[in-house]
Amino acid sequence: MRRRPNHLAGAGSLVWLFLIGLPLYVMVSATLKSQSEFAQDGPLALPDDFTLDNYTGAFDTGFGRYFLNTLLVTVCVVGIVLLLVPPLSYAIVRSRGRVTTGVFRLFLLGLAIPLQAVIVPMFYLISEAGLYDNLVGVILPTAAFCLPVSALILSGTMRDISRELFEAMAMDGATPRRVFFQLVLPLSRGGLSTIVVFSALQAWNGFLFPLVLTQSDSSKVITLGLYNFKTERGIDAPGLLAAVVLSMIPVLLVYLFARRALVQGLMGVGGK
Amino acid sequence: MTTQMTRVRPAAPPERRRRARTRTANVAGVGRPGFLWAAPATLFFAAFAVVPLLMVVVLSFMSWDGIGDPEFTGLDNWRRVLDDPVMIKSIWLSLLLTGLGVAIQTPLSILLGVWAAGNQKNRAVLSAIYFVPLLLSATAVAVVWGALLDPNFGVPAEATWLFGDGNLYGEQASAIGVLAFVSTWQFTPFHTLIYQGAARAVPPVLYQAAEVDGAGRYRQFFHITLPQLRNAMITSMILMVVGGLTTFETVLILTQGGPGTDTTISAYYMYERAFRSFDYGAGAAIALVLVLAATLISLVMVRLSGYDKMRSTTEGL
Numbered sequence: 001m002r003r004r005p006n007h008l009a010g011a012g013s014l015v016w017l018f019l020i021g022l023p024l025y026v027m028v029s030a031t032l033k034s035q036s037e038f039a040q041d042g043p044l045a046l047p048d049d050f051t052l053d054n055y056t057g058a059f060d061t062g063f064g065r066y067f068l069n070t071l072l073v074t075v076c077v078v079g080i081v082l083l084l085v086p087p088l089s090y091a092i093v094r095s096r097g098r099v100t101t102g103v104f105r106l107f108l109l110g111l112a113i114p115l116q117a118v119i120v121p122m123f124y125l126i127s128e129a130g131l132y133d134n135l136v137g138v139i140l141p142t143a144a145f146c147l148p149v150s151a152l153i154l155s156g157t158m159r160d161i162s163r164e165l166f167e168a169m170a171m172d173g174a175t176p177r178r179v180f181f182q183l184v185l186p187l188s189r190g191g192l193s194t195i196v197v198f199s200a201l202q203a204w205n206g207f208l209f210p211l212v213l214t215q216s217d218s219s220k221v222i223t224l225g226l227y228n229f230k231t232e233r234g235i236d237a238p239g240l241l242a243a244v245v246l247s248m249i250p251v252l253l254v255y256l257f258a259r260r261a262l263v264q265g266l267m268g269v270g271g272k
Numbered sequence: 273m274t275t276q277m278t279r280v281r282p283a284a285p286p287e288r289r290r291r292a293r294t295r296t297a298n299v300a301g302v303g304r305p306g307f308l309w310a311a312p313a314t315l316f317f318a319a320f321a322v323v324p325l326l327m328v329v330v331l332s333f334m335s336w337d338g339i340g341d342p343e344f345t346g347l348d349n350w351r352r353v354l355d356d357p358v359m360i361k362s363i364w365l366s367l368l369l370t371g372l373g374v375a376i377q378t379p380l381s382i383l384l385g386v387w388a389a390g391n392q393k394n395r396a397v398l399s400a401i402y403f404v405p406l407l408l409s410a411t412a413v414a415v416v417w418g419a420l421l422d423p424n425f426g427v428p429a430e431a432t433w434l435f436g437d438g439n440l441y442g443e444q445a446s447a448i449g450v451l452a453f454v455s456t457w458q459f460t461p462f463h464t465l466i467y468q469g470a471a472r473a474v475p476p477v478l479y480q481a482a483e484v485d486g487a488g489r490y491r492q493f494f495h496i497t498l499p500q501l502r503n504a505m506i507t508s509m510i511l512m513v514v515g516g517l518t519t520f521e522t523v524l525i526l527t528q529g530g531p532g533t534d535t536t537i538s539a540y541y542m543y544e545r546a547f548r549s550f551d552y553g554a555g556a557a558i559a560l561v562l563v564l565a566a567t568l569i570s571l572v573m574v575r576l577s578g579y580d581k582m583r584s585t586t587e588g589l
Binding site for chain 1 (some may be wrong): 321383403415419426542567
């Protein structure tokens with residue numbers, strides 16, 4: 001059956017494209033202008049003299065350092081999530097104990113805890129532990145808050161593994177450890193890449209924990225660097241936007257090469 | 273019925289029955305992980321999420337300036353917070369901003385999601401661009417819009433015919449408008465994704481049947497698509513409410529709660545009281561109010577919609 005084209009929807013989608021595209025255009029074009037050109041011609045004009053000074057300038061103001069810090073935080077958070085969540089999800093899906101059911105409930109409730117709810121006590125705990133202004137103090141809570149969603153996504157994937165496979169391995173007398181490494185992990189690759197992308201995004205874009213738990217320049221992450229740039233030298237819009245572009249390059253790369261995992265990571269929370 | 277069956281068919285010899293039972297028990301038990309597999313993650317989560325959540329309750333009854341040790345002061349924080357006109361105002365502002373978010377983003381993301389669920393080629397390309405805001409951190413979004421809407425160098429300074437004096441942050445209404453708009457820009461793609469997924473899951477049979485019955489595009493949308501999206505709608509709205517109540521970066525970077533306290537929503541006020549006025553006890557009390565509000569609203573929404581009964585949308589198919 002052939003359908004008429006829906007002109008109304010088409011027009012609406014173009015309006016939305018404009019709304020999404022305009023700031024992205026301004027962001028990229030502004031970074032190619034000098035500060036005086038941006039101030040004179042306004043944000044909408046095309047750049048006259050292309051310059052990359054804004055990008056080199058961003059590195060001069062410490063963004064190289066922030067970049068590495070953020071990378072470190074991201075890698076560690078992903079590592080912790082990968083270490084903790086697969087065994088957890090395996091237990092959630094396959095264990096029959098009442099305790100594990102309780103654990104699953106706990107993580108379901110955990111989905112609803114907003115970061116804001118815990119930052120005051122988190123500040124207290126991290127200071128008491130001597131981890132204030134230390135990236136470890138940012139990594140631990142960030143990883144903890146990735147767990148509920150990751151557990152939900154991965155147990156969803158593991159639930160799809162057919163029961164016959166488990167039964168066949170059980171017939172062979174396989175231990176839980178063997179089942180986990182030979183059956184569950186290889187068949188959960190999709191879910192694993194989803195939780196990697198999800199937690200990496202959380203860590204890379206995280207703001208509240210670093211804002212409250214770090215202070216000095218040497219332990220700044222990129223989002224915090226943007227915030228400081230904006231409050232201290234907000235006049236220099238091209239420089240600021242260059243820093244924004246730099247901060248999103250890694251995420252953009254993931255989007256280009258692992259779009260499925262990314263989209264599924266986002267759907268895992270709401271799509272079910 | 274069981275007695276009848278035993279009468280008709282003699283029971284298996286006890287010895288054989290027992291063996292059969294142990295074998296099924298074996299199959300069920302072997303290879304099943306115990307609680308220990310879940311223990312590391314649970315302990316970690318308890319330490320860095322559950323314990324702090326419990327502590328926020330305790331801290332709300334204590335006074336702490338961030339340097340010395342916290343001291344019990346009973347209901348003092350609560351009295352001060354609930355008597356504070358800025359706090360009361362911030363609750364209303366939070367609800368207003370959340371309400372605006374739900375009212376604007378829900379219809380928008382349903383339309384976009386249903387549209388993007390189609391499988392024409394150009395939709396794939398366009399939706400790839402639509403989802404770019406998802407990749408930006410909330411900080412980056414606020415910074416970009418901050419530069420774009422800057423009173424002196426941004427678009428409003430050029431388009432004075434539209435924006436008046438160009439300072440959108442000078443009045444409460446326009447400042448709230450900016451916050452609602454930026455949140456919409458930032459979060460609509462996410463909710464669009466939810467609706468896109470749900471719209472793709474609608475059984476095509478329903479549309480074929482409707483087509484046979486001669487229902488047009490709009491009737492199909494209102495009578496098939498929308499009812500089928502119910503579960504997605506509830507999920508998305510709950511996420512909008514929780515996200516709206518905890519909006520923080522946008523306010524911190526764009527308006528700093530101003531003009532005056534006219535955009536000081538509770539989540540931002542909590543940060544200000546705790547980390548700028550060093551009144552952590554009051555901050556904890558405000559945080560608790562926020563959590564309770566978010567939980568309460570979500571629960572009411574779940575109950576009202578009957579989502580907890582998990583009524584399937586594919587019933588009778």
